Amino acid sequence: MPDTRGVIVVAARRRFATHGYDATSLRSIASDAGVDAALLIHYFGSKEALFISAVGLPTPLPDLFADVARLPRRRAAEALVRRYLEIADSEHSRNTMLALVRSAVSSEQAAGLLRRFLTEALLGAIAQRGGEEDQALRASLIAAQLVGIAMLRHVLRLPPLAEAGPDEVVALAAPAIERYLS
Amino acid sequence: MPDTRGVIVVAARRRFATHGYDATSLRSIASDAGVDAALLIHYFGSKEALFISAVGLPTPLPDLFADVARLPRRRAAEALVRRYLEIADSEHSRNTMLALVRSAVSSEQAAGLLRRFLTEALLGAIAQRGGEEDQALRASLIAAQLVGIAMLRHVLRLPPLAEAGPDEVVALAAPAIERYLS
């Protein structure tokens, strides 16, 4: 086994993404990774620390929205939606995102991570655009739209949204988000 | 104690709303209600059945979106957002909604309830409006926006959205949602 620690982290991220923090046991992660449950504690010290290592590691997530600030309004809105959908196609990023969303409802730790990511990455990027006074609230509503799509598409699997292709979603959601970009 | 069963249901709904299905123990509900944990099983048979009784009972939720079909586009969008915010002011409805959202990530049972509510109430009402082919997808995106607001405002408590007044949210969100109403 070359990289046991890495195998554990990947298995953990997948479990946390599909079952959330509470419903994921160290035993189930260990089973997926093909190692003993005691090893996880040996490597990471606690379940919480393993969670942080699994979802807090450097991912392409933070800089996904980086150049939103530079694009014209229409292009920026399209980019936001399309980039989110690209995340959903990358196993690593999707699992990170879903693990955060699924775990945030029951773990204050996870809620803090997701809150910080949304605040820094998205609100930060959008704040660099026009400087209206309600810009932070507008950015929050954009974040709400994207988080809601993640919830309905991947967690709830609501048929119309779960089965729609990326282009359909972009075509409909981008104009709505455009209205938030002052 | 006049209505023990009712006291239990209210305590359960509040616990499920604040902690989600998995993280809520029968003992904690019993403690809040001031009764013994064995009573909950005696009354409801199982934790799952108690959950159904707590969040599945008749609430003002289903008909909240009823007359959206009858209003002109601009008024309909405003009504959708404002009604959601009214729900958040009613302890009963807010707890029902939050219990569903918080529990849907880990309980397939709860996910089914929320999926059914969104499909029947919201998608149904919106389908009664214009008859475009992508109407169901448009309605899903509206649902995603509202669920996302609930997540960020009440679960994640993202500052800009959590602290904004109802009028501010309506003023910004309604025009965006209006774009989804063909």
Added chain:
DNA sequence: GTCTATATGATGATAGAC
């Protein structure tokens, strides 16, 4: 490094006294 064995505690549910 990896696993066995186990400590310690919380959970949902049951049986039965009053």
Added chain:
DNA sequence: GTCTATCATCATATAGAC
């Protein structure tokens, strides 16, 4: 109707053998 006592199961985490 309500509670006491208990069961079987699962959890995270620890100690220590190899």
